[in-house]
Amino acid sequence: QSNTTAMEMVELFEKLSGKQPGIRKAHANGLCATANFVPNPAMSEYSSASIFTQETVPATIRFSMGSGNPSADQRASGARGMAIQLAGPNGELHNIVGNSTPIFAAKNPDVFFGLLQTLLPGENGQVDYAKVGQYIATHPSTQPLAQWQQTTNPPYSFGTSKFFGLHTFYFVNAQGTETMFRWHITPDAGERLITNEEKAALPAEFLNNHTTEQFNQDGISFTVTATIGQEGDTTNDPSQAWPTDRDTIEMGKITLTEIGGDACTPINFDPNVMASGFKASDDPVLRMRSPAYAISFGKRLSGQ
């Protein structure tokens, strides 16, 4: 159980990004798209989910910058998001909501909250980076992501970024057998990050333009893959990667059909909204996401 509440979390986001009435309290800057998901029929062995029995499943997708600032600088390092809502048969929804970072910032909501608190400006209006560094040095679970951020440039286009589910989930098949997995998404065009030269030369809002250009010129598609966990792999710590030698299975392909528009506005991309045939793990970060997204959703729909 976390000491930090979802309300405290959302209020901290609002302190960090300033009040942004009517806008998502995280991942504020986004680009909506529609797509088709074509599942791998072999997935039915792992999961009874109805989406795997279809030839194609309509999807609404929102790509985003991680911060709560609606005009976030797209040259800055840090998380980009990809949120997918699959509209399965008979109205069954399945959300797949991940980040471009291969691990999460902390092992649980309390440590995440503590880390974010160090990023609040002090009385002089400045962030005290020595304090941030001190927190990271004394909280080992924050170190893998901090290291990744220092060494990884942001993507050139949303269509050239990888995305990761980070949490552990379970497939449940028709016999009730559970298989633990973590998903990731790879761009079929290959990964392409901006170079240091581009980082210096590009305008702050290049990312949506590059994505639209890629869509118009070549199209954009992704492959969704599940990594199958083994006994001993962590089920509740998203700051820890699994060993890289695990088996994988392709869950399906996503191909964008349209880009732009506001179809994403009324959607709450809560990652715990899953089709039957999937199950959440006991990861406390995953648990925290439902109440936090609901608070943010309620606030933005009511203009707060």
Ligand code: HEM
């Ligand atoms: C305790 C941890 C977390 C908290 C408190 C949190 C909170 C939030 C909130 C408040 C929103 C805005 C929801 C809305 O207004 O609709 C959001 C959006 C989002 N979050 Fe998280 N989040 C957490 C962890 C994560 C993790 C681990 C991932 C990636 C695996 C993630 C990926 C996203 C994405 C992609 C969006 C944008 C969804 C959209 O486009 O509507 N978040 N988050």
